[in-house]
Amino acid sequence: MDLEETLRDLAPRLLRYGLAxxxxxxxxxxxxxxGLAALARRWRRSGPxxxxxxxxxxxxxxxxxxxxxxxxxxxxLAALANGHGRHPDADPERRAVSRADLExxxxxxxxxxxxxxxxLLLVAVGELSSDEAAALAGVSRSALxxxxxxxxxxxxxxxxxxxxx
Amino acid sequence: MKxxxxxxxxxxxxxxxxxxxxLNAAGHLDQxLNAAxxxxxxLNAAxxxxxxLNAAxxxxxxxxxxxxxGALEGSQVAGRxxxxxxxxxxxxxxxxxxxxxxxxxxxxxxxxxxxxxxxxSRGAIEIRDAAGIxxxxxxxxxxxxxxxxxxxxxxxxxxxxxxGGNR
Numbered sequence: 001m002d003l004e005e006t007l008r009d010l011a012p013r014l015l016r017y018g019l020a021x022x023x024x025x026x027x028x029x030x031x032x033x034x035g036l037a038a039l040a041r042r043w044r045r046s047g048p049x050x051x052x053x054x055x056x057x058x059x060x061x062x063x064x065x066x067x068x069x070x071x072x073x074x075x076x077l078a079a080l081a082n083g084h085g086r087h088p089d090a091d092p093e094r095r096a097v098s099r100a101d102l103e104x105x106x107x108x109x110x111x112x113x114x115x116x117x118x119x120l121l122l123v124a125v126g127e128l129s130s131d132e133a134a135a136l137a138g139v140s141r142s143a144l145x146x147x148x149x150x151x152x153x154x155x156x157x158x159x160x161x162x163x164x165x
Numbered sequence: 166m167k168x169x170x171x172x173x174x175x176x177x178x179x180x181x182x183x184x185x186x187x188l189n190a191a192g193h194l195d196q197x198l199n200a201a202x203x204x205x206x207x208l209n210a211a212x213x214x215x216x217x218l219n220a221a222x223x224x225x226x227x228x229x230x231x232x233x234x235g236a237l238e239g240s241q242v243a244g245r246x247x248x249x250x251x252x253x254x255x256x257x258x259x260x261x262x263x264x265x266x267x268x269x270x271x272x273x274x275x276x277x278x279x280x281x282x283x284x285x286s287r288g289a290i291e292i293r294d295a296a297g298i299x300x301x302x303x304x305x306x307x308x309x310x311x312x313x314x315x316x317x318x319x320x321x322x323x324x325x326x327x328x329g330g331n332r
Binding site: 124152 | 220236
């Protein structure tokens with residue numbers, strides 16, 4: 001698989017992950033692009049890394065974390081500048097993906113505990129292997145699987161479809 | 166508590182039992198984790214949660230294309246920018262080194278040559294017997310009175326000269 005193919009395979013996964021984490025497609029795009037650009041630089045400089053997906057996800061996760069922290073910090077200023085009560089769907093890109101199902105899913109994901117949400121997003125949305133996701137989350141494979149299992153159950157309950165248990 | 170002989174005899178057996186229990190517990194834990202794995206897989210197959218999440222979060226194709234293009238071009242631009250920066254830094258360092266060398270050379274040429282110290286007086290201590298008093302004078306001009314001169318020369322007399330002290 002060459003560089004461009006790898007980027008094309010990773011881009012939607014990173015975007016979904018970023019969107020689920022932040023609820024903002026613009027932010028998800030920025031973070032995903034940073035992650036993929038870092039991967040491309042590394043690829044050109046010293047060949048493909050052993051786990052290209054994990055590499056791009058690690059960079060994207062870091063960018064998202066910083067961007068979200070910055071946003072939380074600046075939220076009061078942004079509210080003052082934009083006026084209170086402005087709906088986030090004012091952004092046209094945001095509006096394009098703002099479907100009822102997306103809103104519902106994002107709300108359900110936001111309702112999960114942080115560690116479980118992260119584990120579920122890395123595995124179910126980012127499509128990383130358990131080993132890669134465990135390495136990224138800094139836990140054992142078994143612990144990650146337990147988190148995913150719990151997150152899955154909680155999400156089912158939040159979405160009101162716990163029939164599979 | 167003192168160990169009794171029967172305790173000592175029983176220790177290996179008890180230790181083996183405890184070890185077996187731990188192994189059993191680890192085996193149970195493995196079984197439970199495996200069961201969790203299977204349950205996870207079964208749940209995944211049954212509820213298609215990953216597929217549903219992916220469908221709900223599916224980004225627009227235009228956004229995917231933008232991200233891929235941006236990453237490919239951004240990495241090239243960043244690489245070029247880094248190479249340019251490195252070349253500029255190397256050039257700057259070479260220029261600074263050249264300038265420093267030139268300044269040192271000019272400074273050396275402008276400075277008048279220092280006359281070399283007379284080799285005979287360099288580091289020599291002048292010892293004199295003036296009216297029965299032996300004195301020692303250092304090259305810097307300090308004068309020490311060593312003591313009265315002996316009337317008869319004594320073979321093997323030693324004068325100790327301390328250098329570098331404050332005396």
